[in-house]
Amino acid sequence: MSSGSSTLAKGLDLLRLMGQYPSGAPAAVFAKDSGLPFSTAYRLLNSLVASGFAEFDAATKQYRPGLVIFELSSKVASVRGYDGTILPVLQRLSETTNESCLFAVRDGLDTVTVHTVDGPEFRQTTDPGDRLPLHVSAMGKAILAGLPPHEADELIEQLTFAPRTAHTVSDAAALQRQIAHGREVGYLYQSEEVDLGMNAIGTPVVGSDGKVLGAVVIAAPLFRATKTGLVQHREALDVAAYQLAIALTTIQPRG
Template sequence: MADKGGVQSVERIFALIERLAAHPAGASLQRLAQETKLAKSTVHRLLASLVALGYAMQDGETGRYRLTLKMFELSSGIVNSMDIMGVAKAHLERLAQRTGEAVHLVIRDGQDIVYIYKTENGPMRMSSRVGLRSPLYCTGVGKAILATLPPEKVADIWARSHPQKLTDRTVTDLAQLQAQLEGVRVNGYAVDDEENELGVRCVAVAIPGADGRADTAFSISGLTPYMTPERLRRIAAMALDARTDILADLGLLRQN
């Protein structure tokens, strides 16, 4: 029974941490209790522990709770250990400067992608953020990664993704997605045409490993009116050049 209670406490604390992460500006005790479906007294006790350990803080004026940078310090050690991060960062920053758009680097986690790096060089700011999780099937980076996988693996990921329409352009049919992925393989890049967020288009390129499969990808995102088909093609060419440079630095550049 003691072990079961311990597991339950761990599950609750991580559920609370995930909800706090979803509210970077902070959330009230009542809201956190509603979203975690836990009693306010339980949430208050767990928050007190997080605050005491330095992983959360309470705003003295608003009373809202939010995570501290101590939580980021834990994850940053993992992210910084990834070769892809150290190698790609300079190339992606240069790409952002050349295009004047937001550039993201993501890593696959199951049926989702997680944003691990973001750089912006233009006046507009995207709503995306490091740590954000999105489905593979409706994002440009996700489709770029899926295109490096065999159809049966794509079908397995699809079955576990519970696809739904995030916008009226979101693909929710596996056959249609597989057809899109064929186009990605031919062109070398994927396009998210307002499928994940209305008003935003992006070009995405996967960074394959030695076996040709990818767990990471990067994208260049901009507002739809400025991401015309012609400009998308120009940006895609720049993205593919950047991918070549990244693969060369990683020692993974394959000779055709």
């Protein structure tokens, strides 16, 4: 790798890391989390500021994502039809279930949350742009369940199974059993694997061509709804997945 491409890769890694601190963090935090020398992180952060990808608050000495990131993400969401098709479906699902609802897509070995709608009484704990390993969440497991078994197994073999909580599934065999069961019953369930006190059910969103477009999820605190309560919303979840599949496969890219 040339020095130029290496520098670009480090800058992009810092930009992705910045997404974990939407309200901002000092250069020392980015240096520590990225493993870069402070001088290198400081130089790259200021390059991101100069290009508009980051902002620097002189009062707090913190760096945060810049408006260019918002502009790019908005354009991508608009072109892919996410804004106009996903949010209305999630809103209807939330109104029907009185719970929080999410839609996520796969990026490599992770899920990336695209849109969320909070329930009327409790806010869910995942935000748009959040990234989670496939094995952790109901949405990741749902995406795996929607894939052909051999494709899902190939992805599972690459997972490191880093735990998010003490309840996170910890090995490939256990995850494969969960996915096999999910394929049988039509939904995937997780309890306190992402955040303590929260559980969720999800199902894959699959296009007419069989392509997995993402996953739709209903999430709730355990004191409000356990697995039994969430499963009561299976029909509404299936309807939402069907509506999303139709909408996302009929979107025409804008010229």
